[in-house]
Structures are given as C-alpha cells and as structure tokens.
Amino acid sequence: MALIVQKYGGTSVANLNRIHEVAKRVARNVDRGDDIIVVLSAMSGATDNLINMANQITESPERRELDVLMATGEQTTAALLAITLISMGYPAQSLLGYQAEVRTNGDHCNARIIDIGAHRITDLIRQRKIVVVAGFQGCDSDGNITTLGRGGSDTTAVAIAAAAKADLCEIYTDVDGIFTTDPNICKKAGKLDFISYDEILEMASLGAKVLQIRSVEFAKKYNVPVHVRSSFNEKEGTMVVNEYDGMEKIVVSGVTCNKNQACITLRKVPDQPGVSAKIFTPLAKEGIQVDMIIQNTRSNGMTDVTFTVARLDFKRAVDISERIVKEIGGETVRTAHEIAKVSVTGVGMKNHSGVAATMFDALAAENINIRLISTSEIRISCVVLEKYAELAVRVLHSAFGLDQKSEFNGADA
C-alpha cells in the first residue's frame, strides 16, 4: 500500500503495443494495492518530428508556439494510456500540465518548475483513480503552455512525487538501470544497485544521459527515492538515494565520457584582475555555456586561459574569442575540437587519497596524454584526444576495480 509515481520514457510508449504493456504493469501494481501516478513522455521520435515540422517553416520557430506544438506529444500518450487502462477496467484519468497544476516560469522550451499544486492529483487518488500525467509540460502564471526541456518528463515525475508525497518515484526506461560506465564502450560495465544523488549529478552533467539533471536536483532537495529501471523486464534497477550502506567504501562508482567537447585557449593574455571577466562575460551574453576553465601561470605577467564548450557552440565561441584576445592584448587563439572528457565519479573519493594518482597512472600506462584536468569533491575529469576516449574509459573502469563489480552485478541481474 504505497503511493508510487511511475515515469515511462519514449521507447516505453513508442506504440500502442508498448502502451498496452505499460498499462498491464500499472494494473499489476494497482492489483497489489498501490496507488499509482503515471507520468509519460511522448512516443519516441514524436517530439523530434514536431520540431522538424516547425523547422520546415522557419529555422527559429517562436518558442511559445513551439511549446504548444510539442505539448501535443505527451497529451497523445497520456490520453492513449488512460483509454487503455479504462478499457481494461481500471479507472484512470489523464491530466495535462496545467490540469496537474505544474506551474513553471515563462522560459519557453526550457521552463523551470516553480511549484506543483497537487490538489487535483490528490483528489483523484482519493477516488482510487490512476492518474496519468502528461510529462514535460507545465504552464506559466498567464496560463501559457511551457515545456521543461529535453528529459523534462523525469523532472515532472520527481516534482510530482515530491508534491504528492509519494513513497517512491520509478523511472522506467529502455536500460536496466545506471551502469558503472557506458556498456557500448566497455563490455565489463555493470549495473549499480545504488547511487547517490550527488554522484549522479556529477555523472549526468558529464553526459551519462540517464536522468534529466534537474530531476535529480529535485529528488535531492525533497529527498525523493528514485528507482531507475527497465520497462522491458521485471529486474530491479538502480536506486538513487541520498545515502546508502557502504557508500563511502566505494571509491569510484562510475566512469563517464563526453565527446561533445571542444577546447579553446587564449594564449599570453595579461595576468591582471578583470581579464577573466572580459573573456567570459561576452561568451555568457551569447548564451554559450563554458564547461571547464583552466588558467595556468606563465612568466612575464602573461597567462594562458583555456576553456571547453559544447561542439555546437564551438564556432561562435572561437569568433568571440578572436575578438576578445585582440581587445585584451593577448597573443592568439588556439583550438582543439577532437577532444573528449573522461571522468571518474564517486562519493568515496572524498575520504580516499590517491584517486587522482591512480587515474593519471592508468592513463599514462597506455600512453594517453592528458591535456586538461579539472576536479570536484567527488569527481576527477581529464581531457584527452577523442581517439583515446574509449580506451581511457576501459582502462579506468578496470583500474578502479569496476570490472569486478560488473561481473557481480551481471550474475545478480
């Protein structure tokens, strides 16, 4: 007898057969006595199709209207699942973003949830109805439809779980859970039974693509236990929680890799107060997100400033940098775009020295040159040439003993 939020991603509702499978899974939970709130994505590909349609009209469709268009995707799956459940004899009702009172700011296509008034959901649960919420969408204070950005349905699910005081938020996807690394890169990758909010926050921002990062921030803030699992089988997935037993013993819980990176260096710029601001303010104004920033001291009052950006923004960032380097009296701009960022993450590394040394040694043993290094309390990232990225991931996976874990989890699964 628990209140459970179940979120199903695009591949889990890709067609009517898959939606029927989701309905059967929901029904099994209801039969067990649980109250279920379902949060749905659009059918896989549907959102892209809608965006493509808008892009046939114009390269930059107006964002308020794009939200109206995109919101039809989740509206469709929510209605279809409700119809399916009702036809199976299970009382259900769909709610769109504004009906579920998912209130957001007015930042169209990338809105943030401000609050959720769970009255209507709670009322329906009290009537013993299955509530089917269209994910990804909300509405602003003027009643305009907004959407939450890629992966936004995860955030809808966790936010609703928090608002409705659910016991658990299950995220159903097409993989068995969260892995120690990408199984496509490293065959010895293993499913994690547990991971902490903090670890997944570092991993998600590094390209693990498991959960929308804002959903994890929400889960952490409201302490919502999240269970990431597959909708294609009954296996236990990965529990994302604040703390778990033995958490501090596992030094590194995952290795991630982000190839969508490019690197820009401003050479020999004056080593004076205010120079960094002159470099990064114009980039920020153009909406370019800078990831790593490294500044090395140099002689003669000069320094090199290096930063990484997403490859999508590379050309624009180079153009701006060329302008800035002249303005501030620097020498030149050097670029590298065939690079990748490889990271190891783990809450345990806070209490263990030598993690960085192990990482650098392992890479050196394979003659992989490290171009840049950056660290957080629970993560170490190295930029290497892209061609070494997969090798680096496998080497690190092995060096931190994750291959062992993989086999253990493999038997468990």
Place this chain on the structure above:
Amino acid sequence: MALIVQKYGGTSVANLNRIHEVAKRVARNVDRGDDIIVVLSAMSGATDNLINMANQITESPERRELDVLMATGEQTTAALLAITLISMGYPAQSLLGYQAEVRTNGDHCNARIIDIGAHRITDLIRQRKIVVVAGFQGCDSDGNITTLGRGGSDTTAVAIAAAAKADLCEIYTDVDGIFTTDPNICKKAGKLDFISYDEILEMASLGAKVLQIRSVEFAKKYNVPVHVRSSFNEKEGTMVVNEYDGMEKIVVSGVTCNKNQACITLRKVPDQPGVSAKIFTPLAKEGIQVDMIIQNTRSNGMTDVTFTVARLDFKRAVDISERIVKEIGGETVRTAHEIAKVSVTGVGMKNHSGVAATMFDALAAENINIRLISTSEIRISCVVLEKYAELAVRVLHSAFGLDQKSEFNGADA
C-alpha cells in the same frame, strides 16, 4: 478596419504548404487594416487518424480521454499557423479552447458551448495581435477538455465572432460556397450568393454538410453574418444572413439529398392514445435518432406507423421495433433501407402555393414513386427509392428554375 473571424477547415490546413497559404491570406487582411481572429480545424484526416488509433485499443474509447486525444489535432495546426505568421513578421498567438475561454457543458465528444469569455482574445486584439484559436475544443467547468462534435470548428468560429462582436465570420472551405444542390449529382448546380439562416438550417440537417448546424443556430441567435467561401481562390462565396433582398421571391433555393436513411414500418398497431410513446420512447432511450415520422389512419382501429432512421442505427432500431410490435399487439415490422430523402428548401415557399404540387408532378413525370412525404414551413421532403435519388435531384433542380440560376452564377464566379 473590421474585426473578422476566419475559420479554415481541414483541407485548408492539410499540410505546411496549405498553412503557409492561409498565413498569406491572413496577412493580406491584416495589411488592409483588419483585425483577424483565425479559428482552425485539424489537418484533414488527422481527427480520423486519432479516432482510429483509439479504436485500435477499444471499440468504445472513454469519451473524456478521447477528447484529450482529439484536441491535439487543432492544437497542432494552431501552433503551426502561429509559428508561420510570426516567422513572416506578423505578431500572432495561439489559444487553445480553455485559453480562449470556450466554456462548454460536460458532454464529451459532443459538447455544447455555454458561453465564451472573450477577455483574452480582446486583450490580444488590442495589442494588434492575430489570434489563432484551436477550433472544435472547449473546456467544462472542471477544466476538462471537451470537443464539439463533427464540424465543431464552425461553431467555435461563429460563437467567437458573437462573443468578440466581430463584423463578419468567414468560413473557408474547399468549395466556392453553398450550392443550389450537390454539383456531383447535378452539373447545373450553381453557387448561391445569399441564403438565410433558416434555409441553411433545413439544408444542413438534410445532409448538405456545408456548416455544422449548431454554428448556424448560433449565427442566427446572435445575428452573425457568415461568409462561406473557398480558401483556394479569391472568389466571393455565399453570404448566410438573416434576410436578404428578394429573399421571398426565390421559392426554392436548394435541392438536397440524404441517402443515409432507412425506413421502418410497424404495421397494424392499435390506433390508441399512448401507442406512439410506447414506440418512440424505447428508441430514444437507446440513443436512436428518428427523423421522419408518418402515421396513416387505417380501418378497424388499427394504424401503420412509419419512421426513418440513420442507416447506422437501422439494425438496432429494427430489433427494438420487433420487440415493441409484439408488446403493443401490432402485426409485423416492414423495413426498407435502400431509400433516400430528397428535399427542396426555400424561405419563399411560405408565400407560394403549389410548391408541393410542382414537386410531386416533376417526380411523377419521371415515374419516381414517392414513399413518404414530410414538410416544414420552408421545406418539402420526399422519400424515394435510392436508385432514383440523383435523377430526382436533377429533375427538381430543373423544375424549380435553379438550372437558370446556376448559369447566371457560373458566369458571375
């Protein structure tokens, strides 16, 4: 400088090219200084596709959820047109049913508009924005999405025209206007320049399919002038108004034909008070709509009661009739389903005798036997064998002088 509501049907927004054509037409009107409220249908076929999808799940999808599903069709076209207009430099904003405050009762899939709070529309018009309203949809007092039934976008358009006090409601479709009869049946059919609300109410209910009948009721009640015209050219269409010059001189303005009819006779039932109620109450309870009802006196305290129903309901109606005829002590049930109803309509016939005689003579001259007759103040309908339907239409079109009108209008067009 007028406020004009323009409604575009499914074929007018069938794809992105057609939507672009609509945008250009709207833009021309705006350039002329008019304020425009656009009401859109879904792309042609879209609503049927959505219903088919729901029917793949179950034969009778729950109606509240079916409305949520169907409403995506108009949401899509409204967003796409707004994106197109904005990309052309014309400020526009889409409004869904609930945002446009189209308030309906809770009769899902066939809801009736209760009222329209035009505040938001009026605000946007004041900001000189083109308002793009998703037709066909509204919301009930609990905020649930409702739809208005087939052709409901017409009613949305006329109701919004009434609420916003528009000067004109233009209904854009894929034909040039309202014709004296179906041009597919009679090549001499001509476009009418004017028609009265009352005439079109009789013609629409007889299968003319030009406008949703409720939209005409709305237009009549609030005296909204409606211009039915083609979105594929610039020709003047048909003005639907309360009164027009020379209205009473035109005896018959149109000939219509409805083949979707079947006929049931309960033979030799007791000619007593209460018998009719015993026949038609059970039919009404089953949701079967009875069109014509004819009762002839017979001898010996017995009578025959004949009625027509839509062919879709024929089998159920026969089953119920078989039961009733036993209960009330009648003799037998006779049926005919290969029949059609041919009607002539015209406000002018109120003041002209001999219309019925002309009609019967014209049919008799072609040896077309009349099975049933029913009349209203401005209409005479005859049921004939279906195989004679087209011939009957052509004969009557000619007998009432409409072929002449056709040629005149043809030159005009």
